[in-house]
Amino acid sequence: MAQAPHDPYAAAGVDTAAGDLAVELMKSAVRRTHGPEVQGGVGGFAGLFDASALKDFVKPLLATSTDGVGTKVAIAQAIDKHDTVGLDLVGMVVDDIVVVGAKPLFMTDYIACGRLVPERIADLVRGIAAGCEQTGTALVGGETAEHPGLLGPGDYDLAGAATGVVDADRMLGAHRVRSGDAVLALASSGLHSNGYSLVRHIVAGAGIRYSEHAADFGTTWGEALLEPTRLYTRPLLELIGSSAGSPADGVHALSHVTGGGIAANLARVLPSGTWVEVDRSTWSPPPVFRVLADAGRLELTATEGTWNLGVGFLAVVTEAAAEAVASTLSRAGIATWRVGTVSDGVRSDGDFAEGAKGVDGGAVRLVGAYPEAGAK
Template structure:
């Protein structure tokens, strides 16, 4: 160990631990690399051969960045870190598929108080497995040690990805027509949104993540760490099926902001829809947490997905074919609404969100028991 390295270690940064973490994650990351990835693993910059884009008439690049949010606090509380990586990939890549783009590559960033090689490798292993499942090359990343800013067991994870879509195939609200069918695609759980509310409910009720929840068949920690569903692969295969080409007009990833707001973002300004709650029963984790907190499920629709991870707005003539294809891909799919463009009173509808002047959406009816 050199004098400079020793001084750095005395300041709380262990570069040797970082090197061990890299060695532990190398195999998992390398499995995401196809021939398009140049330079291998560990370079200053990840390199991706874009010559495949020469086959596009007008390639549009899509990019997205996100993190896992305060869900990492639960992973840290029960010392389970192998699923957080999938959450990160899903939150980033499943935003890219919303415009119909195929993900190409991703990079990640993990900030921590202290590098524990096995923990970092577990996180990155989850990222790599999810990248592999979605056809995304993990071309680079960074692990940064922040002693004095973060506690030894604290960390946060973020990532960014890029994808490509042919201009004429890009999904936009402008494609949505009067009479289009709104399909809901089931969620695996809370995904990676609304965990500040989850943690408050747990704290207010005096519950710990190690406690067993009979209604959930697991400890709270295990149930709350259920990884985010990966929609990119199944949706890409639908988009690439010749007989279903053009059947999907828009997609919505139900993340922060809840159900109505995210669907409104992918409808044109002259469109509206009513989402029928009676078409599904919220997953047990939502019902259990709502009961613990004494909340009505309807009051949580702006915080949690309540069991809907994606919406697909589709051509009514091919809606059942799209649903059937998604079901063969392991997705749970059901019709939950129809798009209208006729004039009507929009009182009680949520209109647009996050700066987007979109359509109008409201939830109606009562949830199925």
């Protein structure tokens, strides 16, 4: 839907009519995320959300998070498949909120592109809306900006922000963790949305095309590498009693394994002075990690600070609750197993990750060896 040639903005490379068409194409998907709390519908200057329910909280704390998808979008652009990276965005943003025990309320998104192709933008937003539906989050607004000359015609980037709520005395975190607590690993769906600069470096170095068939995966390389991020929101909220905002007895802390890998992210939710040794022998990293490491001539251990290696979330729970929590999550479709125990005793020397992202937390290192491929 091109604008008239005399339009100076169109001559500068910005097509506002295409933006209007993109909104029309995405409207129905966005509306499906709206409950009665959303006021004003789609297209306003600001999204409106009725916060009356917060009156039921004793001391409501608003939890907020913002993130993007990173360079995973380059693979989506390379194979012209744009309907899954929106799910990745929701995973990166909304599941960070759940870490503190908060129920997500609403989300907004921002998409910057070199040339606005309505169908492509609609695919991106439909993916975001699908993720919001799965997590019970209202998509209340967003922005699409065309940046000709700054981004190439086929380039785009997307980011988002979300807000949730938790009662202050029911918040999860390091303040609840005690020595003797069990550490459980929750399986990832694959790479999720972290470490794609290393992925792309390996693929380029190996001379692999994203459109090329990958025998190890039964798909093209691009399709395999676009496997969407697993969304943990609903199972975790059900586990911790989301309807009242209160954690189930025994669940003390959660950690979302994103940039920095397992050790650094677990250390962020442990109290200072405590430590955990995560036992590699308790799981076998899925094929995508092994195939990429082999292609890059890397040991799996060399990627531990970059990839999740099959662990997308960690839960710190009481010893008494460990088996029940693992069973509950496994029944919800998320394989869950024990990887370690929190300790506050004297620790042996070794390469521990201590805190991360400015947090004065605990210390974590991975020990032992991963089983051979297919062993577990």
